[in-house]
Amino acid sequence: xxxxxxxxxxxxxxxxxxxxxxxxxxxxxxxxxxxxxxxxxxxxxxxxxxxxxxxxxxxxxxxxxxxxxxxxxxxxxxxxxxxxxxxxxxxxxxxxxxxxxxxxxxxxxxxxxxxxxxxxxxxxxxxxxxxxxxxxxxxxxxxxxxxxxxxxxxxxxxxxxxxxxxxxxxxxxxxxxxxxxxxxxxxxxxxxxxxxxxxxxxxxxxxxxxxxxxxxxxxxxxxxxxxxxxxxxxxxxxxxxxxxxxxxxxxxxxxxxxxxxxxxxxxxxxxxxxxxxxxxxxxxxxxxxxxxxxxxxxxxxxxxxxxxxxxxxxxxxxxxxxxxxxxxxxxxxxxxxxxxxxxxxxxxxxxxxxxxxxxxxxxxxxxxxxxxxxxxxxxxxxxxxxxxxxxxxxxxxxxxxxxxx
Amino acid sequence: xxxxxxxxxxxxxxxxxxxxxxxxxxxxxxxxxxxxxxxxxxxxxxxxxxxxxxxxxxxxxxxxxxxxxxxxxxxxxxxxxxxxxxxxxxxxxxxxxxxxxxxxxxxxxxxxxxxxxxxxxxxxxxxxxxxxxxxxxxxxxxxxxxxxxxxxxxxxxxxxxxxxxxxxxxxxxxxxxxxxxxxxxxxxxxxxxxxxxxxxxxxxxxxxxxxxxxxxxxxxxxxxxxxxxxxxxxxxxxxxxxxxxxxxxxxxxxxxxxxxxxxxxxxxxxxxxxxxxxxxxxxxxxxxxxxxxxxxxxxxxxxxxxxxxxxxxxxxxxxxxxxxxxxxxxxxxxxxxxxxxxxxxxxxxxxxxxxxxxxxxxxxxxxxxxxxxxxxxxxxxxxxxxxxxxxxxxxxxxxxxxxxxxxxxxxxxxxxxxxxxxxxxxxxxxxxxxxxxxxxxxxxxxxxxxxxxxxxxxxxxxxxxxxxxxxxxxxxxxxxxxxxxxxxxxxxxxxxxxxxxxxxxxxxxxxxxxxxxxxxxxxxxxxxxxxxxxxxxxxxxxxxxxxxxxxxxxxxxxxxxxxxxxxxxxxxxxxxxxxxx
Numbered sequence: 001x002x003x004x005x006x007x008x009x010x011x012x013x014x015x016x017x018x019x020x021x022x023x024x025x026x027x028x029x030x031x032x033x034x035x036x037x038x039x040x041x042x043x044x045x046x047x048x049x050x051x052x053x054x055x056x057x058x059x060x061x062x063x064x065x066x067x068x069x070x071x072x073x074x075x076x077x078x079x080x081x082x083x084x085x086x087x088x089x090x091x092x093x094x095x096x097x098x099x100x101x102x103x104x105x106x107x108x109x110x111x112x113x114x115x116x117x118x119x120x121x122x123x124x125x126x127x128x129x130x131x132x133x134x135x136x137x138x139x140x141x142x143x144x145x146x147x148x149x150x151x152x153x154x155x156x157x158x159x160x161x162x163x164x165x166x167x168x169x170x171x172x173x174x175x176x177x178x179x180x181x182x183x184x185x186x187x188x189x190x191x192x193x194x195x196x197x198x199x200x201x202x203x204x205x206x207x208x209x210x211x212x213x214x215x216x217x218x219x220x221x222x223x224x225x226x227x228x229x230x231x232x233x234x235x236x237x238x239x240x241x242x243x244x245x246x247x248x249x250x251x252x253x254x255x256x257x258x259x260x261x262x263x264x265x266x267x268x269x270x271x272x273x274x275x276x277x278x279x280x281x282x283x284x285x286x287x288x289x290x291x292x293x294x295x296x297x298x299x300x301x302x303x304x305x306x307x308x309x310x311x312x313x314x315x316x317x318x319x320x321x322x323x324x325x326x327x328x329x330x331x332x333x334x335x336x337x338x339x340x341x342x343x344x345x346x347x348x349x350x351x352x353x354x355x356x357x358x359x360x361x362x363x364x365x366x367x368x369x370x371x372x373x374x375x376x377x378x379x380x381x382x383x384x385x386x387x388x389x390x391x392x393x394x395x396x397x398x399x400x401x402x403x404x405x
Numbered sequence: 406x407x408x409x410x411x412x413x414x415x416x417x418x419x420x421x422x423x424x425x426x427x428x429x430x431x432x433x434x435x436x437x438x439x440x441x442x443x444x445x446x447x448x449x450x451x452x453x454x455x456x457x458x459x460x461x462x463x464x465x466x467x468x469x470x471x472x473x474x475x476x477x478x479x480x481x482x483x484x485x486x487x488x489x490x491x492x493x494x495x496x497x498x499x500x501x502x503x504x505x506x507x508x509x510x511x512x513x514x515x516x517x518x519x520x521x522x523x524x525x526x527x528x529x530x531x532x533x534x535x536x537x538x539x540x541x542x543x544x545x546x547x548x549x550x551x552x553x554x555x556x557x558x559x560x561x562x563x564x565x566x567x568x569x570x571x572x573x574x575x576x577x578x579x580x581x582x583x584x585x586x587x588x589x590x591x592x593x594x595x596x597x598x599x600x601x602x603x604x605x606x607x608x609x610x611x612x613x614x615x616x617x618x619x620x621x622x623x624x625x626x627x628x629x630x631x632x633x634x635x636x637x638x639x640x641x642x643x644x645x646x647x648x649x650x651x652x653x654x655x656x657x658x659x660x661x662x663x664x665x666x667x668x669x670x671x672x673x674x675x676x677x678x679x680x681x682x683x684x685x686x687x688x689x690x691x692x693x694x695x696x697x698x699x700x701x702x703x704x705x706x707x708x709x710x711x712x713x714x715x716x717x718x719x720x721x722x723x724x725x726x727x728x729x730x731x732x733x734x735x736x737x738x739x740x741x742x743x744x745x746x747x748x749x750x751x752x753x754x755x756x757x758x759x760x761x762x763x764x765x766x767x768x769x770x771x772x773x774x775x776x777x778x779x780x781x782x783x784x785x786x787x788x789x790x791x792x793x794x795x796x797x798x799x800x801x802x803x804x805x806x807x808x809x810x811x812x813x814x815x816x817x818x819x820x821x822x823x824x825x826x827x828x829x830x831x832x833x834x835x836x837x838x839x840x841x842x843x844x845x846x847x848x849x850x851x852x853x854x855x856x857x858x859x860x861x862x863x864x865x866x867x868x869x870x871x872x873x874x875x876x877x878x879x880x881x882x883x884x885x886x887x888x889x890x891x892x893x894x895x896x897x898x899x900x901x902x903x904x905x906x907x908x909x910x911x912x913x914x915x916x917x918x919x920x921x922x923x924x925x926x927x928x929x930x931x932x933x934x935x936x937x938x939x940x941x942x943x944x945x946x947x948x949x950x951x952x953x954x955x956x957x958x959x960x961x962x963x964x965x966x967x968x969x970x971x972x973x974x975x976x977x978x979x980x981x982x983x984x985x986x
């Protein structure tokens with residue numbers, strides 16, 4: 001069992017322990033215990049022959065196939081080791097979980113897709129929405145999994161990371177986002193929830209950069225290690241693949257090492273006009289990475305400037321989120337997001353590898369890193385990790401220490 | 406140009422030259438004083454810049470030392486993982502008021518950079534150079550930033566902790582903000598050209614609102630200072646927009662010329678002062694010139710008045726007023742000249758009187774001689790006739806009657822001749838005053854020519870009258886003019902004993918008329934021409950010599966003028982001008 005699977009199992013077992021205490025908890029066969037993205041069709045539960053407790057521990061993929069004896073033994077061990085701990089902490093109802101995020105969602109309606117607030121349904125129902133400022137949710141008494149322990153969830157939007165950290169320190173926030181650069185600066189003893197590396201950071205070349213040598217030169221010029229060590233504070237993974245290693249298992253095959261000498265050769269071979277382009281970045285938190293890439297490019301003989309308007313740039317530094325644990329579907333979704341040709345259907349690891357390699361040929365897309373979601377959690381927040389391995393919010397099983405007994 | 410005018414012009418030029426010289430001297434002295442003050446101001450400003458430069462350097466050194474001694478820097482130095490500190494420099498720089506700050510590991514690799522955070526890991530080789538820098542000293546350095554190079558005043562300190570070394574490199578950019586801290590006198594500005602690129606680049610000129618235009622103006626001076634590496638002074642632009650620029654080279658720690666400080670002083674003040682001086686000078690000069698002209702005119706008049714009187718008196722003397730004198734008002738050269746003039750005119754009058762007396766005596770002698778001559782001729786036949794009649798009475802009584810008759814005729818004839826001679830003298834003596842009336846000379850000439858037609862034929866003279874049709878009438882006594890004309894015609898006939906051609910012409914002359922009588926006779930010599938109008942002078946064997954004297958007397962009484970033009974063998978022409986005043 002991989003560490004990822006262990007973490008997954010841990011979350012599921014903790015949820016199981018909590019669910020057992022929630023009122024009106026009914027678990028009909030086929031109930032979806034792991035929240036899936038809305039557009040993702042519910043997987044067919046074919047493992048109904050498995051014991052209930054074992055089905056809770058397994059992912060949908062694992063449920064499709066027969067679990068190995070090792071997996072079953074691991075599950076038994078985890079359940080046995082976690083039950084006493086959960087029993088020692090009795091859940092409480094009530095209280096409001098205060099969440100702060102950096103994103104400023106300016107839509108007229110609260111988001112219905114993607115990780116984050118969209119994950120709160122159906123356990124919580126929206127009661128107030130101030131675009132770009134805050135949102136308020138209340139627990140649904142008739143939620144399919146039973147009423148959540150929390151009474152409400154308040155989400156404050158557009159909160160800078162520094163302010164989030166302060167709010168968490170002074171007790172004004174219960175859950176905050178932690179950017180990778182701050183992950184290692186957290187005070188001792190601070191609880192964090194970390195998802196799997198589910199965000200792929202990549203360079204996407206526009207049509208204007210039509211010389212593949214220029215694209216390859218930039219791809220080779222980027223010193224991922226320095227960025228990873230310093231700017232990302234060793235959070236996430238260096239990668240030359242679109243799919244993360246935990247999802248595909250072959251990401252390490254794709255080259256992620258820099259080769260400035262070769263990049264310089266390639267740059268010298270192309271016309272001067274093709275050696276100059278702009279790089280755009282929409283997320284201000286990623287701008288230092290873009291600037292470092294521009295600096296690396298300068299060392300390779302390319303003139304790359306960070307454009308103030310990301311949309312008009314020749315190259316864009318993007319973050320694409322992986323919303324499914326199905327690698328083939330994830331690859332297809334990434335290709336669709338980036339505007340690439342859909343990869344051929346892959347029903348085997350080899351086919352998937354070839355499909356991904358096909359997408360990366362020509363260096364139109366240059367994957368750089370896979371990043372995880374990291375949240376800082378207040379001490380009064382109890383219960384299982386509030387996020388899934390894919391970074392989805394799972395607040396229905398959380399309770400607050402100061403809640404009603 | 407009169408003497409007075411010349412004197413006035415000379416005086417005026419002297420005044421203008423004097424005023425111009427004074428103006429030039431004042432302007433030159435003003436310019437020298439202004440440039441001296443401007444040099445002093447530039448020196449003061451350069452010293453101020455140096456003080457500000459040193460003060461900033463001390464501040465930077467102090468800030469860098471504070472950072473190097475801080476726990477944060479020690480923590481960075483002893484850390485085994487520098488990656489966590491890549492943002493450390495920004496916070497430190499903000500806390501210590503530094504624009505530039507880099508924390509550099511002992512291997513020269515940048516740990517954290519405030520000015521270029523993503524430049525971590527890059528190596529600063531110059532820190533390891535033994536001659537590169539000294540602790541506790543700020544120096545100029547060319548620093549690389551994301552948007553290009555900049556010029557900075559930096560200081561370096563080292564942190565040694567736990568056997569590890571950390572360089573703290575902090576500084577400030579020398580840019581517009583730095584120059585803005587300098588307190589500048591009015592009309593002065595300071596610019597800084599940062600010599601950061603191999604070729605001159607306008608954007609590297611700091612301290613200018615209009616860098617592009619200024620850069621173009623300063624480029625030659627900056628390039629010269631960079632080339633020669635020594636201060637230069639130049640005047641750029643012209644007029645009120647001109648500037649005097651002191652250019653000072655600023656070197657880095659490796660004696661590389663990193664900047665050129667330009668202390669510019671506007672010449673507007675000087676130009677305005679010069680213009681003001683020029684305007685005031687022009688007014689003063691105009692006033693001085695006007696006053697000078699007035700004084701010159703007065704002085705000239707004072708100087709030239711006696712001279713003018715002398716000239717007028719000389720003119721009067723020339724016009725015949727021999728008694729003209731000049732009033733002597735001074736004892737200077739002009740006064741002496743006036744005295745001499747008066748003496749001269751006095752002597753002239755005396756000489757003239759003596760001459761007149763002499764001429765009068767000579768005239769009487771001539772008259773006596775002529776009279777004796779004229780009277781002697783008829784007296785001789787009278788004497789002979791009387792003697793013949795006496796001899797015939799005594800010797801030939803029979804023939805006495807015949808002789809008596811003959812003798813009586815001769816006596817009567819000679820007596821008539823004597824009477825005629827006396828009448829002529831009488832006529833000359835009795836010349837009456839002319840009775841003026843409008844006279845048509847053409848009619849007068851035509852009538853005279855008709856009277857002489859018989860004589861012309863007898864003397865074989867071809868006479869011709871050429872009369873101007875538009876001849877103005879003149880105021881004259883027609884009888885006297887006709888008499889003068891007849892004398893001239895008779896003279897012409899006498900001048901052509903063998904016959905010839907006579908031409909009488911009339912023509913307008915000024916506001917009057919000219920009468921011209923020409924003959925084709927033997928002509929006159931120059932001496933004869935000069936004496937021709939002298940009374941009783943004649944070139945003929947007969948005659949009294951009063952004809953032309955009468956002509957001259959008539960013409961003079963008419964305020965006219967008579968002249969003669971003749972050459973021997975080419976005839977003679979007499980001209981009478983009348984009525985032209």
